[in-house]
Amino acid sequence: MSAESRFLTLLRLLAHDPAAQGLMDDVALLPVGDTRLVLTSDTIVEGVHYLPADPPADIGWKLAAVSLSDLAAKGARPVGCLLNYALSGDEAWDAAFLEGLGEALDRHAMPLLGGDTVKMPAGSARSYSLTAIGEATGPVPSRAGARPGDRLFATGPVGDAGIGLELARADPAASGPLVDAYRRPRPRLAEGALIAPLAGAMMDLSDGLLIDAARMAQASGVAITIDHIPLSLALEKARGASTAVQIAAARAGDDYELLFTLPRGMTPPVRAIPIGHVSAGRGLTLMIDGAVVPLPDRLGWEH
Amino acid sequence: MSAESRFLTLLRLLAHDPAAQGLMDDVALLPVGDTRLVLTSDTIVEGVHYLPADPPADIGWKLAAVSLSDLAAKGARPVGCLLNYALSGDEAWDAAFLEGLGEALDRHAMPLLGGDTVKMPAGSARSYSLTAIGEATGPVPSRAGARPGDRLFATGPVGDAGIGLELARADPAASGPLVDAYRRPRPRLAEGALIAPLAGAMMDLSDGLLIDAARMAQASGVAITIDHIPLSLALEKARGASTAVQIAAARAGDDYELLFTLPRGMTPPVRAIPIGHVSAGRGLTLMIDGAVVPLPDRLGWEH
Numbered sequence: 001m002s003a004e005s006r007f008l009t010l011l012r013l014l015a016h017d018p019a020a021q022g023l024m025d026d027v028a029l030l031p032v033g034d035t036r037l038v039l040t041s042d043t044i045v046e047g048v049h050y051l052p053a054d055p056p057a058d059i060g061w062k063l064a065a066v067s068l069s070d071l072a073a074k075g076a077r078p079v080g081c082l083l084n085y086a087l088s089g090d091e092a093w094d095a096a097f098l099e100g101l102g103e104a105l106d107r108h109a110m111p112l113l114g115g116d117t118v119k120m121p122a123g124s125a126r127s128y129s130l131t132a133i134g135e136a137t138g139p140v141p142s143r144a145g146a147r148p149g150d151r152l153f154a155t156g157p158v159g160d161a162g163i164g165l166e167l168a169r170a171d172p173a174a175s176g177p178l179v180d181a182y183r184r185p186r187p188r189l190a191e192g193a194l195i196a197p198l199a200g201a202m203m204d205l206s207d208g209l210l211i212d213a214a215r216m217a218q219a220s221g222v223a224i225t226i227d228h229i230p231l232s233l234a235l236e237k238a239r240g241a242s243t244a245v246q247i248a249a250a251r252a253g254d255d256y257e258l259l260f261t262l263p264r265g266m267t268p269p270v271r272a273i274p275i276g277h278v279s280a281g282r283g284l285t286l287m288i289d290g291a292v293v294p295l296p297d298r299l300g301w302e303h
Numbered sequence: 304m305s306a307e308s309r310f311l312t313l314l315r316l317l318a319h320d321p322a323a324q325g326l327m328d329d330v331a332l333l334p335v336g337d338t339r340l341v342l343t344s345d346t347i348v349e350g351v352h353y354l355p356a357d358p359p360a361d362i363g364w365k366l367a368a369v370s371l372s373d374l375a376a377k378g379a380r381p382v383g384c385l386l387n388y389a390l391s392g393d394e395a396w397d398a399a400f401l402e403g404l405g406e407a408l409d410r411h412a413m414p415l416l417g418g419d420t421v422k423m424p425a426g427s428a429r430s431y432s433l434t435a436i437g438e439a440t441g442p443v444p445s446r447a448g449a450r451p452g453d454r455l456f457a458t459g460p461v462g463d464a465g466i467g468l469e470l471a472r473a474d475p476a477a478s479g480p481l482v483d484a485y486r487r488p489r490p491r492l493a494e495g496a497l498i499a500p501l502a503g504a505m506m507d508l509s510d511g512l513l514i515d516a517a518r519m520a521q522a523s524g525v526a527i528t529i530d531h532i533p534l535s536l537a538l539e540k541a542r543g544a545s546t547a548v549q550i551a552a553a554r555a556g557d558d559y560e561l562l563f564t565l566p567r568g569m570t571p572p573v574r575a576i577p578i579g580h581v582s583a584g585r586g587l588t589l590m591i592d593g594a595v596v597p598l599p600d601r602l603g604w605e606h
Contacts, residue, residue: 004390004420007397011386014405017414019383028416030383032438035336041385041434043419080322080333082344083314084387084432087307094310102317111320113331116346117307118430125427129387129419131344131434135335 024219025142026070026203038076038134042066046125051165053172056093057100058183059128064104066206067132068187069256073204074141075196076134078110078189084129085117097128108189137193141202141260146220150200150261152276153268155191157232158209158257159249163239177234185256194269195260200278202260208300209250212259213276214284223281226250229288230273243288250286253301327522328445329373329506340382341437343373349428354468356475359396360403361486362431367407369509370435371490372559376507377444378499379437381413381492387432388420400431411492440496444505444563449523453503453564455579456571458494460535461512461560462552466542480537488559497572498563503581505563511603512553515562516579517587526584529553532591533576546591553589556604 008023015023019030028039042063046052050059064081071078083101088094105112110132120126146152164182167174188204195202201220205212209229217224229246239245261278262268286293311326318326322333331342345366349355353362367384374381386404391397408415413435423429449455467485470477491507498505504523508515512532520527532549542548564581565571589596 003392003394003397004422006394007388007390007401007420010398010401011388011415011418011420014401014408014415015417017383017416020414020416023417028383028385030416030436032340032382033336033338037335037340037436039383039385039416039436041387041418043387043389043421043432045389045421045423047424048422079335080320080331080342082331082342082434084344084346084430084434085310085314086346086348086430087310089306091306091309094306095313098310098313098317105317111323112314112317113320113323113333113342114318114326115314115344116432117310117314118346118348119307119351120348120430121350121428123426125424127387127389127421127423127430129344129346129432131385131387133333133340133342133436 027074029140036136038071038074038136038140040067040070041129041131043127043129045127051168054168054183056096060097060101061104061184063128063130064101065185065187065256067130068108068110068189069204071132071134072187072189072192073202073258075137075193077137078108079133079135080111080113081130081132082113083115085115086120086126086128087117088126108187138197141196141199143201143203143216143219146201146216146222146261146278148222148278148280149264150278151264151274152224152261152278153272154230154257154259154275155188155270155272156257157230158205158255159235159252160232161185161254162249162252163235178238182254185254187256188258191270192258195258198262198266198269200261202258205255205257205259207253210284210295211300214299216259217284223279223283224276225279225285225287226276227287228275230275246288247296251296251298251300330377332443339439341374341377341379341439341443343370344432344434345369346430346432348430354471357471357486359399363400363404364407364487366431366433367404368488368490368559370433371411371413371492372507374435374437375490375492375495376505376561377437378440378496380440381411382436382438383414383416384433384435385416386418388418389423389429389431390420391429411490441500444499444502446504446506446519446522449504449519449525449564449581451525451581451583452567453581454567454577455527455564455581456575457533457560457562457578458491458573458575459560460533461508461558462538462555463535464488464557465552465555466538481541485557488557490559491561494573495561498561501565501569501572503564505561508558508560508562510556513587513598514603517602519562520587526582526586527579528582528588528590529579530590531578533578549591550599554599554601554603
């Protein structure tokens with residue numbers, strides 16, 4: 001058990017309210033008055049969750065997009081957010097960050113409601129937190145609703161952001177659709193709102209298809225088989241589609257597509273790619289070109 | 304105009320929703336369904352908002368207390384909170400932080416609902432954010448409701464935490480009521496709930512009596528005269544009650560008492576100390592022993 005796992009165990013002792021869902025989901029689900037709020041908060045740290053050389057507007061965009069993606073996976077409507085901001089000491093940098101953040105907020109109709117601004121001591125890595133509040137508009141799918149017989153879908157290809165991160169790390173001036181996928185992820189709010197009333201289970205792909213599917217299987221108490229790893233044309237063009245490339249794409253994080261299950265025979269209400277199925281049992285099985293492939297040691301981004 | 308002021312000007316462009324109150328109040332006030340939420344978020348930074356040698360349980364307590372105090376000033380009922388936590392690398396330290404945080408949350412019935420846990424790069428100052436959600440239980444006083452003729456009150460003495468900080472800085476092992484006032488501030492939730500339906504204006508004293516009263520006067524478009532600076536017996540015993548001590552107490556932050564106005568002749572519904580009055584005009588006047596005293600250059604903690 002890692003230090004972080006032990007810390008989370010202590011945290012769960014404080015999170016005894018049912019709304020916290022035992023801190024086992026990406027969001028809290030809080031009944032207030034005659035409605036239900038979906039609450040999520042994310043922190044990004046310089047050098048850990050983004051590259052110091054990333055354009056500040058993209059960092060701001062991404063901070064908002066990450067929380068919006070959590071709302072999307074619940075079919076929730078964004079209501080507002082609070083920002084915790086560490087001033088950089090560089091006004092142009094801060095202004096560009098806010099510009100990118102504002103673009104993401106405006107695009108997804110999530111107003112900034114408040115927060116806090118602080119100065120860090122010289123030399124500190126900076127961190128930014130965004131707490132997003134959504135309102136549930138109907139049934140709120142969890143990770144735990146996958147049932148044997150369900151089909152598994154993703155709203156789009158995986159792995160682009162992972163390659164984009166590699167490209168940006170090698171050359172901060174890199175551009176193109178793969179770098180965009182890393183720097184400007186698009187939260188699937190419209191898709192999530194349409195899928196949520198129908199889905200068995202749903203979550204966003206933030207840490208990698210394999211690890212997120214394994215978490216869905218575990219939370220649901222079922223077995224999941226992935227028999228197709230959806231790759232974009234941009235990724236295939238850059239790296240091909242070998243087994244190694246497919247596995248790398250399925251282990252890469254930051255895609256922010258939605259992973260969801262539907263009962264067999266039901267057509268997804270949005271464009272989505274069939275990638276596998278759910279059966280009785282436990283655990284994750286990966287098939288490539290019709291054959292079972294051993295799972296890699298590290299399934300994705302663990303934190 | 305400071306860099307931070309310019310940043311806040313840019314932030315306000317994103318905070319165009321009425322719920323954000325132009326970022327001019329300590330909280331956002333968000334209608335959701337048939338109720339109103341009171342939202343507040345605070346970040347504390349190592350070496351800026353607390354001393355690195357402060358006991359971790361006290362830092363955790365204080366993080367919760369600061370946000371609870373914002374809810375208290377709105378007469379709001381705590382509903383839940385989200386924590387953004389930077390692991391220290393020292394498990395005992397993290398566990399003690401959570402213990403203190405948990406004490407404050409339990410004491411004030413504010414469950415932890417979620418958040419995010421991150422690791423910082425080595426050598427970084429750590430920061431912690433807490434976003435608190437409250438539910439309005441009736442009228443929600445703002446800073447802007449003070450009217451000529453009103454009387455001004457505080458729920459308790461000021462300056463203890465400021466002296467406590469001095470003592471803790473000089474000796475991390477220092478103890479006693481003044482150090483407790485700095486390390487374990489008590490949010491005035493019960494008092495706030497009783498005062499809120501009656502108050503003209505209300506806010507918590509986080510940055511110092513003089514600066515906070517000046518802000519109330521400005522937001523309300525009135526003049527405020529403070530004719531009594533309430534000191535605790537502990538403070539008088541430690542420092543006396545000279546004019547200099549009184550002014551220092553009125554400039555010190557971190558008290559977390561409530562500052563509020565009531566119409567002339569109305570008795571406060573809780574124990575409170577009369578400290579001044581509101582009149583037509585602008586700005587803040589300070590009187591000590593019946594005579595007007597020039598305001599110090601720095602009225603309190605500006606950020």
